[in-house]
Amino acid sequence: MIENDVEVTTKYGRQHAFAVCPASGGPFPAIILYMDAPGFREELRNQARRIAKAGYFCLLPDLYYRLGTIRFDVPRRNDAMSAVIRASMKSLSNAALADDTAGMIAFLDSQEHVKSGPMGCVGHCMSGPFALVAAARFPRMKAAAALYGVEMVTAEADSPHRLLADVRGELYIAFAEVDAAVPATVVPELEAALKKAGTTYTMETVPNTHHGYCFAARNDYNAVAADATWTKLFALWDRNLK
Numbered sequence: 001m002i003e004n005d006v007e008v009t010t011k012y013g014r015q016h017a018f019a020v021c022p023a024s025g026g027p028f029p030a031i032i033l034y035m036d037a038p039g040f041r042e043e044l045r046n047q048a049r050r051i052a053k054a055g056y057f058c059l060l061p062d063l064y065y066r067l068g069t070i071r072f073d074v075p076r077r078n079d080a081m082s083a084v085i086r087a088s089m090k091s092l093s094n095a096a097l098a099d100d101t102a103g104m105i106a107f108l109d110s111q112e113h114v115k116s117g118p119m120g121c122v123g124h125c126m127s128g129p130f131a132l133v134a135a136a137r138f139p140r141m142k143a144a145a146a147l148y149g150v151e152m153v154t155a156e157a158d159s160p161h162r163l164l165a166d167v168r169g170e171l172y173i174a175f176a177e178v179d180a181a182v183p184a185t186v187v188p189e190l191e192a193a194l195k196k197a198g199t200t201y202t203m204e205t206v207p208n209t210h211h212g213y214c215f216a217a218r219n220d221y222n223a224v225a226a227d228a229t230w231t232k233l234f235a236l237w238d239r240n241l242k
């Protein structure tokens with residue numbers, strides 16, 4: 001594997017990121033891994049490595065870079081840390097994410113190990129909507145996945161469910177069965193919007209899961225469900241990008 005800490009030039013400034021791909025056999029399709037609310041950390045680097053091992057060039061950007069360098073000691077999370085995480089999360093917007101993604105795509109296009117053409121992305125939790133926004137804003141984003149995303153249906157003009165007609169690729173959307181951050185109205189409203197837009201998609205609510213079930217370091221980790229989700233992610237990317 002080839003691993004590097006890199007700097008992505010965005011409209012705002014320089015964004016730290018982690019890039020990883022296989023050492024041979026390239027060039028590889030690009031995947032952007034959008035972080036969840038607890039931020040840039042080794043657990044996400046390991047997810048990026050897993051993506052790379054499947055034959056992709058994975059870019060993991062630090063979405064909180066506008067705030068400086070923020071690293072949370074997640075295993076010691078308490079109420080005070082949670083308050084800072086929530087504040088950091090609220091500092092982001094769909095518009096800023098789209099601006100940043102333009103920089104990420106330009107960075108990826110400059111890399112010798114990245115295959116030109118279609119690319120994919122995945123977002124967990126706060127970044128679930130970001131993955132859908134990226135798919136709507138960038139026609140090359142042909143395979144996007146949102147896992148237990150929050151804020152997927154809002155009253156804002158740039159709510160993901162309002163942008164689906166602009167999606168030119170395939171979506172995979174998975175929700176946890178038990179998730180206090182996702183109101184009961186979200187899934188039916190999102191599905192209605194997907195059908196109205198004519199989007200190519202698969203959406204499911206995964207049985208016996210809680211929010212964050214794909215993260216091995218969490219109490220809510222569900223190994224069986226997580227592995228099944230990874231299988232579906234790779235199938236999505238393989239059929240659209242390889």
